[in-house]
Amino acid sequence: MLSKIKKSPVFKKAVIILLSLIALGLLFFASIYFGAWGKLPTSVELKELEQNKATQVLAKDGELIGKFYIYDRQPINYDQFPEHLIEALIATEDARFYEHDGIDNRSLLRVFFKTILLQDESSGGGSTITLQLAKNLYGRKDYGAFGIVINKVQEAIIAKRLEEIYSKKEIITLYFNTVPFSDNTFGIESASMKFFNKHTKDLSLEEAAVLVGMLKASHYYNPRIFPERSRLRRDVVLVQMGKYDYLTEAQVEDAKNTDLILDYKSYSHNKGLAPYFREQVRKDVSKILDTLKNKDGKKYNIYRDGLIVQTTLDYEMQKLAEEAMYEHMSELQQQHEKSYGKYAPWIRNKKIVEDAVKKTSAYQNLQKEGLSEAEIMKELKKTRPVELFDYEGTETRNVSVIDSVTHYLKFLNSGMLSVEPSTGKVRAWVGGIDFRYFQYDHVSQSKRQVGSTFKPIVYTTALEQGIEPCTYFSGREVTYDEGWTPSNASSEETDPDMNYNMETALSNSMNTIAVKVLMRAGINNVIRQAQEMGINSELPAVPSIALGTASIKLEELAEAYTSFVNQSRPSKTFYITRIKDGNGNLLAEFEPQVKSERAFSETNRQIMIEMLKSTVNKGTAARLRSRYGLRNDMAGKTGTTQDNKDGWFVGITPKLVTVTWVGSDDHRIGFRNTAIGQGANSALPIFARLMQKMNQDGRFNEITGARFRSPSTEVRELMDCEAQKRDGFFKRLFGGSEDNRKPEKKEKKKKKGFFQRLFGKKDKKEQN
Structure with a gap:
């Protein structure tokens, strides 16, 4: 029976088919094995497996704050x-x-x-x-x-x-x-x-x-x-x-x-802790890697090589800084919008809206396609679902490009930098209110007029030029070249017969006196002093520089202020300490850059700290004590620019210098009034909230509990004078001025009457 089956043509065909299928299967397997369908990794290649690895960015104590990767x-x-x-x-x-x-x-x-x-x-x-x-x-x-x-x-x-x-x-x-x-x-x-x-x-x-x-x-x-x-x-x-x-x-x-x-x-790149800081680190590390090569002679890849980037950022302080900024800015934004009401420039000023629309990629892409202006605007008015930022939470709404632009024009933005003054190490960096929607970094990229935060540089120059702190200056207005007459921001009329010492003038941010101090010290001397303190931006040689009309980066301002608590030596800000490969081998290392030479004398440094302490204790930053209840050893300076466009505050403690800025990204949109826009209201509260949070966290005791050294006997004697004094009878009778700047105009200036002083308005040329 079996022999008959074997002889059967059907059986033979089945065997042939089976053997053919096996042969085909073996051939198919062989084709895969030998790479006909794509080369397979060899044993040697498998022994040297290399996978794309994320580069890690670490805070100062090793906490992971971000990554750069193709695959995480x-x-x-x-x-x-x-x-x-x-x-x-x-x-x-x-x-x-x-x-x-x-x-x-x-x-x-x-x-x-x-x-x-x-x-x-x-x-x-x-x-x-x-x-x-x-x-x-x-x-x-x-x-x-x-x-x-x-x-x-x-x-x-x-x-x-x-x-x-x-x-x-x-x-x-x-x-x-x-x-x-x-x-x-x-x-x-x-x-x-x-x-x-x-x-x-x-x-x-x-x-x-x-x-x-x-x-x-x-x-x-x-x-x-x-x-x-x-x-x-x-x-x-x-x-x-x-x-x-x-x-x-x-x-x-x-x-x-x-x-x-x-x-x-x-x-992810847009989310998480310190996104602005991480983006700046990415830029810097990429430049550094361009100068390095691995063992194979190839350049390192920040997205694939699993590098370790050690930074100076304080993980916990950064969290508190972001919280402080967000809490204050959400409240300030409400004040800002309420103050304008239906007359808001982002609604009423068509030029501002049109300019912003023309900067959008949507407008520029349509323009490249050859569409006319009318056709472009028609397209930009079409609505679509868009996720919009708001402090109460993001919301998806059907809006047009123009609607979206108007929505974002209303938002104030902010920048904040906290630096260890003895080294320049960055401890906290907040470049804006939300990196997902506002990617312009106000710490490293933005240059804004700095307002009265420039005045301490003017006063430092004056001290260096031999003007003693008990020198008295009249608060009366003076007209300078080209008809410029700076006035004080206070609504109260300055007593023309009252003179103020330098500490009182600086702590109360008196504009009229700041310019007089500048003129006495010399404009070129002030510019040179600023450069010695770390200011690299171009400074115009004009009297208004005393009131901070120069545009300076927030980083530069922070560096200049470190000199007041670092033996008169400015510290260059830095934030990357080491870069290692995935195996822990050191690729690059960076050290603090502190100027070896003093920018000004130790005596004058102590005088300036005492003046800036007065700003906090009884001057324009007194709300740090009264409203926020801070009892830390602090010094500082508020700043507000012309037409309330920028609000500034520099907070100084013995072991931390913090600079905060608040304003609109469009320079044409300022605060509606000084009450809201002044640095003491717009920028100071971010620093105040940060200090409150740090005071409640024992990890920061070394910073929050630090005390300024007592001034020397010499400094106490130099500053031992009345805050203000009135001109004597004969000086009031016959006049006279320490300014020697067009006195004839001062004499011709009419004193305001009672009702004018009561109901009249003053033009604010500059603010504190």
Whole structure:
């Protein structure tokens, strides 16, 4: 019977077909093995696996504040994996991981019979951890109808090679460092930091189960978006751990009853802590890397080479600084909008709106397409869903490009920088109110008129030129060249017969006297003094420079003020201390840059600190004491520019110099009135709130508890005089002035009558 079957033509054909299929299968396998469908990695290449790694940006104490990456990946070692994480992975993904050589034949048979033939989806998959690793490392390509088969065979070949090269521990390590999670995150360490704000070694059982559960479908089980799905999947992982005796039944139930709590930290470019600072670091590191080469002679890549960038930023202070800014700016914005009401320039001033619209990419793209002005404006009036920033939370509304521009024109913006004066190390950096919507950095990019914050430089010059602090100056107005007559911001008429010493004039920010001090000290001397204190911006040689009409970067102003608490030596701001490669090898290192020569004498430094302390204790910054209840040793200076366009405050403590600025990005939009726009109201409260928060945190005791040294006996004697004195009878009778600037105009100026003083208005040429 058997011989008849063998002789049967049908049998022969079947054998030929079978052998042909086997031969074709072998040829097909050989074509994949030898790279006809794409080159497979060799054993040598697998031994030298290199994956794109995220560059990490660290705060001064090692806290992670941001990353630069194409794929968010931070490789770690096997000993950093907690045991329950490994057990969760094996129980859920590959129960016989330690028994097979990369391919689990028993699982494949189970999949074939139960899943394919019996359509039992609960039977699980046949993919091993090693097969998944092969897929993670090399991905899958589209080969058309044969794609799934070709990819599976390629992965099997790679998996076999991996098992021959690496130990099981090494495969686990490679797997956890390459496996994809939600939100463009690769590797367990990045996922752990993103979803739970902790390192992998610190993951709890429940947290480990959440992350392992996510591997089945990273988006579908994303705990940020779908917390209930994620929790249910976590429970499946826990049950699997119980099934394979990694947990007792009681431990499984206890873990299942634990709430799913995330501590999500976004390390995307636009979100997270210190985004303006991180962007500046990115720019600087990229320039530095252009000068360096790795062992292969190639330039380092900030997005792929897993570098470590150590910065000076204080993680906790930065958080408090951002909170202080946000809290104050949300309140100030309400005051700002309410003050203008329906007469707001972002609504009424068509020129401002038109100019802003023409700067948008939407307008410029339509213009490049050759559309007429009328056609462009017609397109820009079409509405579409847009996410708009607001302090109460972002909101998606149907608006046009013009509507969007008008919406953003109304917002005030802010800049803030806190610096350690002895070194120039940046401790906090806030470049704006929200990097997602306002990416212009007001710390490093913006130049604005600095108002009365420039006056301490003028007074320092005067002291250096031999003018003693007890020199008295009249507060009366004087007209200078080209008919310019500076006046004080106070609504009260200055007594023309009253004279003030320098401390009183500076602490009360008297404009009339500031210009007189400048003229006595010499304009060129003031400019030279500013340069010695770290001001590099061009300063115009005009009398109005005394009132801060020069545009200066916030960074420069901070550097100049460090000299008042650093032995008269300005410190150059810096924020990157070291750059290392992924193996910890030092690539670049940076040290403080403090001028070796004094910018002014120690005696004059002490005098200036006493004057600036008076500003806080009884001058224009007195609300730090009265309203905010701060009792720290502090000095400072307020500043407000012409037409209330900019508000400034510089806060000085023995161990921290902080500069804050507030204003509109469009220079044509100022505050409606001085009450809102003056630096004491617009900028000072950010510093005040920061100090309040730092006072409540014991970690900052060294800064908040620092005390200024008592002034020397010489300084006390030099400043020992009445704050003000009235001209004597004969001087009032016959006149006379210390200014020698067109006295005839001063004599001709009419004194205002009672009703004019009571109801009249003064033109504010400059503000404090």
